Amino acid sequence: MSKRVAVVGTGYVGLTTALSLAYIGHRVVALDLDEAKVRALKQGNPPFFEPHLPEMLSLVRDRLSFTTRYEEAIPGAEVVFIAVGTPPSPEGSPDLTQVQEAARGIGQNLGEGFTVVVNKSTVPVGSGNYVEALVRRAFQEAHGGEVDGRFAVASNPEFLREGQALYDSLYPDRIVVGAEDRRALEVLRELYEPILEQSFPAPAFLPRPERMGAVPFLTTGLASAELIKYGANAFLALKISFINELSALAERVGADIQDVARGIGLDSRIGPRFLQAGLGWGGSCFPKDTLALLAMGREYGLKLSIVEAAREVNRRQRERVVEKLLSELKVLKGRTLALLGLAFKPHTDDLRESPALELARLLLDRGAFVRAHDPVALPRARREVDLPLEYAETPEDLLKGADAVVLATDWPEYRTWPWGELKPLLRTPLVVDARNHLDGKALARLGYRYLGMGVPALAPAKEVV
Numbered sequence: 162m163s164k165r166v167a168v169v170g171t172g173y174v175g176l177t178t179a180l181s182l183a184y185i186g187h188r189v190v191a192l193d194l195d196e197a198k199v200r201a202l203k204q205g206n207p208p209f210f211e212p213h214l215p216e217m218l219s220l221v222r223d224r225l226s227f228t229t230r231y232e233e234a235i236p237g238a239e240v241v242f243i244a245v246g247t248p249p250s251p252e253g254s255p256d257l258t259q260v261q262e263a264a265r266g267i268g269q270n271l272g273e274g275f276t277v278v279v280n281k282s283t284v285p286v287g288s289g290n291y292v293e294a295l296v297r298r299a300f301q302e303a304h305g306g307e308v309d310g311r312f313a314v315a316s317n318p319e320f321l322r323e324g325q326a327l328y329d330s331l332y333p334d335r336i337v338v339g340a341e342d343r344r345a346l347e348v349l350r351e352l353y354e355p356i357l358e359q360s361f362p363a364p365a366f367l368p369r370p371e372r373m374g375a376v377p378f379l380t381t382g383l384a385s386a387e388l389i390k391y392g393a394n395a396f397l398a399l400k401i402s403f404i405n406e407l408s409a410l411a412e413r414v415g416a417d418i419q420d421v422a423r424g425i426g427l428d429s430r431i432g433p434r435f436l437q438a439g440l441g442w443g444g445s446c447f448p449k450d451t452l453a454l455l456a457m458g459r460e461y462g463l464k465l466s467i468v469e470a471a472r473e474v475n476r477r478q479r480e481r482v483v484e485k486l487l488s489e490l491k492v493l494k495g496r497t498l499a500l501l502g503l504a505f506k507p508h509t510d511d512l513r514e515s516p517a518l519e520l521a522r523l524l525l526d527r528g529a530f531v532r533a534h535d536p537v538a539l540p541r542a543r544r545e546v547d548l549p550l551e552y553a554e555t556p557e558d559l560l561k562g563a564d565a566v567v568l569a570t571d572w573p574e575y576r577t578w579p580w581g582e583l584k585p586l587l588r589t590p591l592v593v594d595a596r597n598h599l600d601g602k603a604l605a606r607l608g609y610r611y612l613g614m615g616v617p618a619l620a621p622a623k624e625v626v
């Protein structure tokens with residue numbers, strides 16, 4: 162049954178949610194205070210790079226509209242999603258200013274019918290209650306009367322990955338909804354029904370994964386849903402940190418961490434995913450959410466040691482790359498280093514807390530010149546990054562005269578660069594592959610010295626097999 166939905170915030174999460182819900186048949190109004198963003202979206206232009214957004218925008222044109230005004234989006238909506246940003250504050254807990262503003266805008270404009278206000282932003286435990294109070298107060302200030310029974314708050318954490326946002330939204334592993342109000346749970350179950358049952362026709366550009374069954378719908382109390390989000394992100398982050406810590410040992414003992422990860426991951430209790438050793442994790446969520454979890458622990462007098470350790474190992478990964486370069490080149494001052502990738506992961510132009518940028522900063526601090534390439538993030542880097550980087554649009558411009566190549570983001574296209582033809586451009590044919598992404602043996606056969614993370618270093622040699 163088609164519902165009227167409003168989504169507050171049109172960033173990665175808000176826009177993806179709005180598009181997916183419109184795609185499965187709901188009528189959606191997406192609201193953002195950023196006028197330029199809304200103007201672009203109205204013309205079918207997404208404000209950031211994410212696969213398939215333009216196609217999806219044009220598919221759902223009839224069911225999705227955009228506005229900058231709460232009074233246009235909220236009164237008619239049965240379900241209102243809050244999907245605004247929750248950036249870290251200096252003390253580590255998320256800054257909830259955007260959530261407060263959204264809750265106020267919603268409260269002031271609540272419609273006549275029953276509205277479910279859904280927290281999709283990642284917010285600390287207790288935020289559901291907080292949003293409830295803010296909506297209630299805003300309603301009373303604006304209208305005077307009692308608001309009881311007019312709305313209920315639910316928590317519906319989002320698990321999408323950037324670079325695969327629409328895919329994850331249409332084909333999720335699970336949908337989690339926390340609420341204390343039974344009606345709210347029922348409304349959200351109905352809203353998500355086509356996704357839970359996978360009863361919608363898959364878009365041609367995003368085929369349904371093979372063996373996709375019904376999607377589990379987990380209903381919990383508010384606090385549990387809020388903690389599930391932080392628990393999931395922290396667990397994924399510490400899984401990566403664990404393999405990264407082991408990769409340092411693998412290097413010392415002469416093991417290959419890729420084989421080790423494969424051997425560990427084949428245990429179905431562990432699983433193979435998120436065991437890719439490398440430069441460590443970044444992005445707008447793992448760093449922020451692990452920090453928030455630590456802050457939450459502190460608030461309740463608990464030290465979350467594993468989460469702390471995961472962050473420390475992650476920080477060390479960037480330094481390990483600098484140490485590798487130092488041990489090969491001896492001096493970094495004045496060297497030109499060619500950095501492959503700037504985004505925090507492939508298939509996105511998101512630069513927030515990018516490991517590539519953190520590495521670049523360490524190298525610049527050592528007096529190196531850093532010249533960077535990224536298949537999609539260069540325009541955004543030119544606007545947003547305030548580091549003295551040089552930017553290169555082509556492989557040739559990137560590598561000319563460089564003392565080493567450092568791969569920081571595992572974009573698939575880097576594997577297919579003509580490394581043989583490019584080699585003469587380099588001053589030193591040295592590759593430090595901080596994501597274990599390139600074919601090291603092929604590079605060594607081409608005459609490169611190859612270093613990865615937790616894998617044996619390869620000398621240039623024709624006979625490498």
Ligand SMILES: NC(=O)C1=CN([C@@H]2O[C@H](COP(=O)(O)OP(=O)(O)OC[C@H]3O[C@@H](n4cnc5c(N)ncnc54)[C@H](O)[C@@H]3O)[C@@H](O)[C@H]2O)C=CC1
Binds near residue numbers: 172175322
């Ligand atoms: N980016 C991701 O992959 C994921 C993010 N999350 C969480 O979802 C939330 C949103 O994240 P992103 O989409 O990345 O954020 P974002 O920063 O890309 O987007 C937030 C949007 O909200 C708008 N906004 C701010 N205040 C507003 C207001 N009062 N009214 C209307 N619009 C307003 C901003 O203009 C911006 O367009 C965060 O809590 C984040 O932790 C959760 C899962 C995945």
Ligand SMILES: O=C(O)[C@H]1O[C@H](OP(=O)(O)OP(=O)(O)OC[C@H]2O[C@@H](n3ccc(=O)[nH]c3=O)[C@H](O)[C@@H]2O)[C@H](O)[C@@H](O)[C@@H]1O
Binds near residue numbers: 321441443
């Ligand atoms: O809360 C969020 O925002 C999201 O955070 C992550 O998604 P995302 O940050 O988009 O990207 P991931 O694919 O998880 O990668 C995060 C970082 O870990 C790194 N990574 C990932 C996997 C791996 O094996 N090794 C590794 O170093 C990536 O390069 C990247 O820097 C989670 O995977 C999502 O489920 C969650 O919704």
